[in-house]
Amino acid sequence: MSTHPSSYxxxxxxxxxxxxxxxxxxxxxxxxxxFPTPRNLNYLWxxxxxxxxxxxxxxxxxxxxxxxxxxxAGGAFDSIEHIRRDVNYGWLLRNLHAVGASMFFFAVxxxxxxxxxxxxxxxxxxxxxxxxxxxYLVMMATAFLGYTLPWGxxxxxxxxxxxxxxxAIPLVGESVVQWLWGGYAVSGVTLNRFYSLHYLLPFVLxxxxxxxxxxxxxxxxxxxxxxxxxxxxxxxxxSPYAISKDMFALAVFIILFAWFVFFMPDYxxxxxxxxxxxxxxTPSHIVPEWYFLPFYxxxxxxxxxxxxxxxxxxxxxxxxxxPWLDTSRVRSTKYRPLYFWFFWAFVFTCLAxxxxxxxxxxxxxxxxxxVFTFYYFAHFLIVMPIVGVIETPTGMPRSxxxxxxxxxxxGSALSPATAAAAAEKR
Amino acid sequence: xxxxxxxxxxxxxxxxxxxxxxxVGGAMALWPFIAQMNPDASTQAxxxxxxxxxxxxxxxxxxxxxxxxxxxxxNRTPEEIEKAAATPVGELPDPESDLQRVKKGRENWLVLxxxxxxxxxxxxxQSLADMKGDYGGWFCPCHGSHYDLSGRIRKGPAPRxxxxxxxxxxxxxxxxxx
Numbered sequence: 001m002s003t004h005p006s007s008y009x010x011x012x013x014x015x016x017x018x019x020x021x022x023x024x025x026x027x028x029x030x031x032x033x034x035f036p037t038p039r040n041l042n043y044l045w046x047x048x049x050x051x052x053x054x055x056x057x058x059x060x061x062x063x064x065x066x067x068x069x070x071x072x073a074g075g076a077f078d079s080i081e082h083i084r085r086d087v088n089y090g091w092l093l094r095n096l097h098a099v100g101a102s103m104f105f106f107a108v109x110x111x112x113x114x115x116x117x118x119x120x121x122x123x124x125x126x127x128x129x130x131x132x133x134x135x136y137l138v139m140m141a142t143a144f145l146g147y148t149l150p151w152g153x154x155x156x157x158x159x160x161x162x163x164x165x166x167x168a169i170p171l172v173g174e175s176v177v178q179w180l181w182g183g184y185a186v187s188g189v190t191l192n193r194f195y196s197l198h199y200l201l202p203f204v205l206x207x208x209x210x211x212x213x214x215x216x217x218x219x220x221x222x223x224x225x226x227x228x229x230x231x232x233x234x235x236x237x238x239s240p241y242a243i244s245k246d247m248f249a250l251a252v253f254i255i256l257f258a259w260f261v262f263f264m265p266d267y268x269x270x271x272x273x274x275x276x277x278x279x280x281x282t283p284s285h286i287v288p289e290w291y292f293l294p295f296y297x298x299x300x301x302x303x304x305x306x307x308x309x310x311x312x313x314x315x316x317x318x319x320x321x322x323p324w325l326d327t328s329r330v331r332s333t334k335y336r337p338l339y340f341w342f343f344w345a346f347v348f349t350c351l352a353x354x355x356x357x358x359x360x361x362x363x364x365x366x367x368x369x370x371v372f373t374f375y376y377f378a379h380f381l382i383v384m385p386i387v388g389v390i391e392t393p394t395g396m397p398r399s400x401x402x403x404x405x406x407x408x409x410x411g412s413a414l415s416p417a418t419a420a421a422a423a424e425k426r
Numbered sequence: 427x428x429x430x431x432x433x434x435x436x437x438x439x440x441x442x443x444x445x446x447x448x449x450v451g452g453a454m455a456l457w458p459f460i461a462q463m464n465p466d467a468s469t470q471a472x473x474x475x476x477x478x479x480x481x482x483x484x485x486x487x488x489x490x491x492x493x494x495x496x497x498x499x500x501n502r503t504p505e506e507i508e509k510a511a512a513t514p515v516g517e518l519p520d521p522e523s524d525l526q527r528v529k530k531g532r533e534n535w536l537v538l539x540x541x542x543x544x545x546x547x548x549x550x551x552q553s554l555a556d557m558k559g560d561y562g563g564w565f566c567p568c569h570g571s572h573y574d575l576s577g578r579i580r581k582g583p584a585p586r587x588x589x590x591x592x593x594x595x596x597x598x599x600x601x602x603x604x
Contacts (some may be wrong), residue, residue: 120437141434157547157568160546161545161546161547164544164545164546167543167546178465179460179463180463182463182464182465183464183465183468183469183493183494184465184469184493184495185495185541185546187469187493187494189466189469194464194568233550267511277497279491279494279496280489280496280548282489282548282549282567282568284550285567286547286567297446300569301581303583304583304585305543305544305545305583305584305585360570361569361570362570
């Protein structure tokens, strides 16, 4: 696909002059206008575009919020209220940014599970997948740093608990944590450096997203059948087909986004964060933002400090190895009758861990958190390698066109005549 | 480059030596950018505080700030001391006797950094109405660690006992922490 030639034809004299010196328009045309996309992409494939949009919203709202925010222990909390009440449209910008973080994670989770269901991580897309995992990690770091900035009780104690993860490192842990804090506890010094890094990381994300898209355009997109496009009739040009589908999905997504921004901006936050940070009082029930809850449940499920931190980090790091843990010859779970059930068990596990992460760490909640933590890891380390070997995939079509036209399901013979007819219909 | 193995030349030596110097120089240039994040001089200057203990009656506890961290000072009653001292040390996750955690002759004063050794929350147990956990000392609400009347971890995910900061009695009723 990288060798796909651009059909760009400069129309004006200026365009021709530019094309001979810096062919940006030619590159864009080749990669985003007549780039061949599988013709059977469903709406789950629109989340890449949605994520790019949300990243743009976060950058734009973040840059203007930074014009009014005061990054100091004395001023941060008040400046957020100042933004909400006094700054022109400050309420809107702040709500867009806070809700935007949640929307970003909602979209990224759909995107990740899409990849897991359709085997988008399998060869030759391993590097594409790993860049995605790195993007997810940087997103988590950015979201954590950003949540510290309002300097409420949850900001302060969330920062304390999460920076303390590093104190679990043997020998140097304590020094590392003091280095992160710039003191002996989380303080205004910590807030300033978190602000600096929170401004930096989104630009790192932009660079990583560029690499992610580059890798995507080298291998081409996966699709619901998991079969590579073989003929021209298996693909359609990105514009207008994929672009218009993306735009429609984006419009629907923006309605959801706007619903939260205008009608329930604080629903996804925590009331304790409207109390100013107090280093002497820990809230009775510390919970992270909803998008971190499954990992928080894993942390608390392990009855040892180092073990809990290792399990939590491992839960994310294990995603890197998925391309090699899955031994199946078939990409798409659609044609994997056994793995299908394990996939949905895994989705349920993640949701259950999210629920348990929000509950107090006691009694039956801990027991269940341990059960689901076990399955979380078992899914990757036991289910993926074994099921891929023992299962017989069924119902694979011969090509994307066959699947779209409802022919040849079950891998039945397809005569050359019908194949030609299918191609003609294009 | 010829295809057969050759003796290292002067140029090979210069390349390796030059690269090594550039690497060392690069690392040294990087150091100030890393070290600037460590606690600064003004933070370190707050390293010691003096506390007057006169108003703290037996059974009471106060919280003071030291290095931006809360320090719990508890004036233990004779029964509490007895209970803490009677605990079999061998059964503890982080074995320390009560005597190792107080000053000899002033066993009633228990001085602790009030930060859970798990993930840094402030345990409950300083005020009378607080939950004090299963062992009558402190209870960390974040992840459920129980500390006893000597500040030792008894139950829950915390790996170590509550830290006893370096402190000394400058007078009978005054201590200096740090």
